[in-house]
Amino acid sequence: MSSGTKNVSLILERSVLERISNANKINISGFLTAHRGRLVRLPVSIDQYLKWTSSNWPTRLEMLNEYTRGSFSMGTRQRSRNDFSSKFSISTKVCKKKGVISNTTLDEMLAFVEESGPEGHSEKGALFSYKKDGDVYEFELSHDSIMGGEKDETDVPDGKKGTNRCVEMCAGGHTHPAGEYIAQKVAYAWPSHDDCDAFLDKVISKTSFLHFVFTKEGVYIMSLHPNAIKKGSKFIRGSKKRTGAYRFALPTTKHGMKPSEYISKLKAIPKDEKVLNVDFRSYKDRRPFIFYYPTEGDSCDI
Ligand SMILES: [Zn+2]
Secondary structure (H helix, E strand, O other): OOOOOOOOOOOOOHHHHHHHHHHHOOOOOOEEEEEOOEEEEEOOOHHHHHHHHOOOHHHHHHHHHHHOOOOEEOOOOOOOOOOOOOOOOOOOOEEEEEEEEOHHHHHHHHHHHHOOOHHHOOOEEEEEEEEEEOOEEEEEEOHHHOEEOEOOEEOOOOOEEOOOOEEEOOEEEEEOOHHHHHHOOOOOOOOOHHHHHHHHHHHHOOOOOEEEEEOOOOEEEEEEOHHHHHHOHHHHHOHHHOHHHHOOOOOOOOOOOOHHHHHHHHHOOOHHHOOEEEEEEOOOOOOOEEEEEEOEOOEOOO
């Protein structure tokens, strides 16, 4: 901390908190607490906060693990991760579909990418609804689901859990805002290592199976690689160590690695080690992308 800076913590009694929140319809988006020697933001509602204040420490630790599950970030900060129970099991049958993002949604997301928030940080996370048009799924921004990010990381809402995988609102996404390109001095911003891990966390918690990263240069589309689905839950659960292969430094100029070269590098990862299927489309490129997910029971219905 630099001298002259004062950090003030405000501790409110629950009665005061309830009164403020009720009277002003304040949307309390999160709380800070110390966890393993660092401050973490809990993206919780007031109800969850009240549960927190009335819980003992073993319960709080469980809540912390739940709330600090990987978030999406352009940076590479290490966050505490949930160590998932052995309960996670998915089907090893692969569903393969084609998708496009609607023009309206592409325009809206590009506007979010280009808008500069406070200190250039304006990362957004959201869910995308889908409807089938012929054999192609068309994705549309769900406006109610938009969440603003804190600093250079953001949270993406969860879809609905099924038995084997996510079953509703399973496509999430987040932006890499233009301000972050300036702050981090980069020309392109493909998915970060944290993005890959945060997506895996969502797959394991069965709250997503598809993720879009909206950037200045276009959209990166992430789903599970068929290899990972066929190998099953144990392989996916142990895949945090494999996502390191998906990490490539962001170029500082457009003469550096290009998005198409990044995709080629990912294609070169040995098939047996492939965890994610990542594709890229510029905003003008309307070719459908392919995405994969496991069946729910025997069903590919989404
Ligand atoms: Zn990101």
